[in-house]
Amino acid sequence: MTNNSGGGQPVSMENARAVAEICKKHGIRFILDACRIAENAWFIKHREAGFENTTYREIAQQMFALADGSIMSAKKDALVNMGGFLALRDLDLAVQCRTVLIVTEGFSTYGGLSGRDMEAIAIGLEEVFEPDYLNYRIKSTAYLADKLYALGVPIMRPAGGHAVCRCRAFYPNIPLDQYPGQVMACELYRLGGIRCCEIGSVMFGKYGADGKLIPAKMDLVRLAIPRRVYTQSHLDYVAEAFGELTKHRDKKSGYKIVYEPPFLRHFTARFEAV
Template sequence: MKTIIEPFRIKMVEPLRLTTRAEREAILRSAYFNPFLIPAEAVLIDLLTDSGTAAMSSEQWAGMLRGDESYAGARSWYRFEAVMKEITGMPHVLPTHQGRASERILFELLGGPGKIVPSNSHFDTTRANIEHSGAEAVDLLCEEGKKPRLRRPFKGNMDVARLEELIQKVGPERIPVVMMTVTNNTGGGQPVSLANLRAVRQVCDRYGIPLFLDACRFAENAYFIKLREEGQQHRSVRDIVRDMFALADGATISAKKDGLVNIGGVLLMRDDQLAQRANNLLILTEGFITYGGLAGRDLEAMAQGFQEVLDEDYLQYRIRSVEYLGEGLLHAGVRIVEPPGGHAIYIDAADFCEHLTPDEFPGQALVCALYRHAGIRGVEIGSVMFGRQDPATGRMIHPPMQLVRLAIPRRVYTQSHIDYVIEAVAEVYADRSSIRGLRLIDAPPLLRHFTARFEEI
């Protein structure tokens, strides 16, 4: 069948507010042209992020009512721990309030001045936590991943040769951990192959370096492996997931993605000593090791969500619905990162706004244009998020791609919502020469995209 069928039915609805263009213009200006500063109730279709924005299932809500709120050793903790051990095979499971809390703990223990942490591509909070520790975050994305219109099955892979060159150049003692982001968010939501994970594992083994996964979207990555990697089609997603985690020494996970919940995170480890140190830090900053800053009801929702996300009917719908958005935009002439990723479509903002230079923030300008025209909120992934100033020249160093991410919340929007997005983007594209560039007027030194302020040029 050509029609995409959601493998669920709607049991509760939330009204959306329809705004006028004049209202959106005023809201956009009061938010200083930053979508993060726009009130959510003034957004019609919210594609800012897929993090913490999922609709939970009836079983998840039922689990929340069963939540045990005991401070230590709650039955909700034991259920959550058992589910995570069964899915990942990791012996040490620490709950945290979200993924960046897991990252903070990990890099407070492993980071520090002089250290280097390579990855296929670090996303924003991972990079910020690494740099906050004093370490340096290095991206080693494969060459295919740097070409938006090149269609390859695993454009999220790490360049293994460059990883080995880096280790030999700086010495393995300066690299406390190698990170692999699955799927590769910064690189367009592109998956990583099992073969690439195995190759990175072999390099890490040769030099005695631990390998950790940034596994926020591990189930989506596993489904891509099933679809695209030779010899994997006959296998279950659950088995592929076990293979992925078996190659790692640990993982950070934001449960707000493939955990299908609105809050929660996980830190997974194999090393007993590292786990003990992480336990101590967790108690200091998050809470006791059996709740990690979460309520028992949150642990119940996470335990159920991590099982539901492995349902292959759900994953088929999820990946196909994102692909549907990508196909619609391509048909309208809009260039995107191809092939479509697992959780979002990434518009090539440099091509869309070819009349704007990187210094005029074409991605941020496009995000503003989409909100102004149709009430759609996306997010820039380009010079606002990842640009940095050259300390020697003072000039901006721009990332290789200027993108706008349209991240689709899980189990929230229907096909008619996505059709509206396609229509709106096509209309903005038809009038793209009218999009004005932006000037940065205020920003913090780290994670500036969250709170930066702009004005139109």
């Protein structure tokens, strides 16, 4: 949470409770991916009935209370540049994981991180729940989303923790097996130096028995906005770059994949323009 492949949309407490119940019933551990737990708490407080007077931190605590454990990529809601952790209620399992940690990353007191990074994580986890920080964060994402919408760029609405464009509608002339999402990602970089990420048929597409692409359900492009980095004028610049993209969209063609590894191809695939 929030839902990374679905436009940064939040997970409600009601949804999390229902999942926890199903897991409990079937004896399955419920592990939260908590990397955007504070952003998720903002949405719960402002959208889900019954949480108006609960603090962001308390909402996160209620979520954690439902789970058997949690993984955290700290470069998101711990507001740092690197690191992460795994937290577990089951001590026996934790001991097994610590043993693997020692042989793979480092001793359990630092897990491959430097002391400075661990201190920064501890501070980031406090600061991320400050209302002023969270308001600025969520509202600047919504600000960019509103600007893109006003430009006629099809996006997922309401904006989640990130702004995300729906590219099938942006490039209706590009067939799905020529990866319209990838076209947007490349064009944004070419025109504006803006790096973003296709979350569509490059990432989730599969091949059928006939070797033809079975496209993903959605072809999105994710504009993941770094925390505490950009000002309003940076986001205005991103919107301007989209304005340029809009001018040329009818003339664009797609891409084909010329190299892909057996798994997780979106990280290292290579493309050629069709």
